[in-house]
Amino acid sequence: MTKVKIPYSKRFLEVEIPDRNLLAILESKAHAYKVESTQEDIVNKALDNPIGSPKLEELVKGKKNLVLITSDHTRPVPSKVTLPILLRRIRAVNPKIDITILIATGFHRPTTKDEMINKFGQEIVNNEVIINHVSEDYTSMVHVGTLPSGGELLLNKLAMEAEVLISEGFIEPHFFAGFSGGRKSVLPGVASAKTVMANHCSEFIASEFARSGVIENNPIHIDMLYAAKQAKLAFILNVVIDSEKNIINAFAGDSELAHVKGCKFVMELASVKAVKADIAISSNGGYPLDQNLYQSVKGMTAAEATCMDGGVIIMVSACNDGHGGQSFYDNIANAKSPREVLDKVIKVGRNETLPDQWEFQILARILDKFTVILVSDLCDPEMIKKMHMEHAATFEEALERALKIKGKYATITVIPDGVSVVVR
Incomplete structure (x- = not known):
């Protein structure tokens, strides 16, 4: 097992990834960057x-x-x-x-x-x-x-x-x-x-x-x-x-x-090379960026860039402040599918943009290609489920579910801090 620290709210989750599944850990060099000055x-x-x-x-x-x-x-x-x-x-x-x-x-x-x-x-x-x-x-x-x-x-x-x-x-x-x-x-x-x-x-x-x-x-x-x-x-x-x-x-x-x-x-x-995997794990860098789901879309895009189509994204984000935008929530939750959101939004004119449209457009783009499991014990699970995602209270629960979806030998790439990297 390989232990990885993932920022979550105002602390870190120390998670274990099976060595047989782990392909790569993608991190910004900023986290190891040493300075002597105050x-x-x-x-x-x-x-x-x-x-x-x-x-x-x-x-x-x-x-x-x-x-x-x-x-x-x-x-x-x-x-x-x-x-x-x-x-x-x-x-x-x-x-x-x-x-x-x-x-x-x-x-x-x-x-x-x-x-x-x-x-x-x-x-x-x-x-x-x-x-x-x-x-x-x-x-x-x-x-x-x-x-x-x-x-x-x-x-x-x-x-x-x-x-x-x-x-x-x-x-x-x-x-x-x-x-x-x-x-x-x-x-x-x-x-x-x-x-x-x-x-x-x-x-x-x-x-x-x-x-x-x-x-x-x-x-x-x-x-x-x-x-x-x-x-x-x-x-x-x-x-x-x-x-x-x-x-x-x-x-x-x-x-x-x-x-x-x-x-x-x-x-x-921040630039890291994408290592395509069946399962991509990401976070929003912890507090204050992971206070709501709206902001957490950012960390998901890092996982999007390294996850194979049809794969699973495990997103570790507290979302203790809820969804972060009513229009953002409504447009995802009220749609029958992410594809419906994408088909609708692309027809909206430049000067008719809806509140939070950019955020639900990107989230729908991700949900249309991947299964997203959001890990949090600080938010309402029903909110997550209504937005076409799965919810897990613990990382272990999310990983077990992802491996059931993609198979026990599924490959995994971990991005501990999704907002700190540019995945290419």
């Missing part, structure tokens, strides 16, 4: 050496106000490390500047106060102005223009009216935007629901270029980059983290150039 030193070094941009301190001198876009509760950005450094450096040269922290919720629900405290720390929550972006509050939006794709670009007024707009985030492979970070702080981060849905249309989601690790010719990325430029995103701080959510590198400066350099670094660590 997280604070890594961040400060990046800020001291910005890429394609003046230093942050130069950008904020003499300015009256600044908006700092940060990630929401679904993203493991280590803001307890990064935010204090950013705020300190800004106020060191401009003590009177008016700073607003804008949470890039995108199409997600607002971040609660408890989640803010957990993410930012009590001191920042008590002393800073923190505002949730609400994508469906059109009174808080301003028309900025038209996306390259033709969709209307509506962005948060606070971001657009700021004298200086900066953002923090992290870079990891993203299942249809290529990589997270950079321009995603603006679109979908602080964009209207209408803009997000146009960008996430079925045509783009179906594109061969809208895949993990791909930016070139990616229609979703092209829209996002345009939005960031229209918003005049002046400076970014993007970090790269390991499996313990610790910072191993940081990239600061121009919103496009610094992001591209960060993506190259991540790609060097």
Whole structure:
């Protein structure tokens, strides 16, 4: 037996895979990447050496106000490390500047106060102005223009009216935007629901270029980059983290150039060769990314890339916060089959995109080809079953069922952290 640690909620499951079945364990090199510097030193070094941009301190001198876009509760950005450094450096040269922290919720629900405290720390929550972006509050939006794709670009007024707009985030492979970070702080981060849905249309989601690790010719990325430029995103701080959510590198400066350099670094660590197997095992990297099923589709796409058609995907994900989107749930649960979902969604026009359509389109694509067994003892099993998946309370139960489906000699590939790799 081979023992493998798989992140699950705020802990790890140590599972055993029979040696006769195991073909490969696919992991990002980021998890073994060693750094001697502290997280604070890594961040400060990046800020001291910005890429394609003046230093942050130069950008904020003499300015009256600044908006700092940060990630929401679904993203493991280590803001307890990064935010204090950013705020300190800004106020060191401009003590009177008016700073607003804008949470890039995108199409997600607002971040609660408890989640803010957990993410930012009590001191920042008590002393800073923190505002949730609400994508469906059109009174808080301003028309900025038209996306390259033709969709209307509506962005948060606070971001657009700021004298200086900066953002923090992290870079990891993203299942249809290529990589997270950079321009995603603006679109979908602080964009209207209408803009997000146009960008996430079925045509783009179906594109061969809208895949993990791909930016070139990616229609979703092209829209996002345009939005960031229209918003005049002046400076970014993007970090790269390991499996313990610790910072191993940081990239600061121009919103496009610094992001591209960060993506190259991540790609060097994250790219793994697909090892096709009858059974593929994946996770969503644990908390906070595995809080709901909506986010967990990301980890499934890594398994999709290495599982044989007709195979079984075992997805380890807590989903303690439920499905993560009512439209996402309804469109899968109310369909007779995943194929029905795919046939329906491909006919939906770019500007008629449904809420959560991108997520249920990708999930349906996976369910149409594979049997998915979701492992969780923290969610409602009936919810999983209604969404055309099987449920297992333990990993052992899921593996036993998968081997019954594919045979006791079925081959297995394990991806302990599905959101950290680009499977090619």
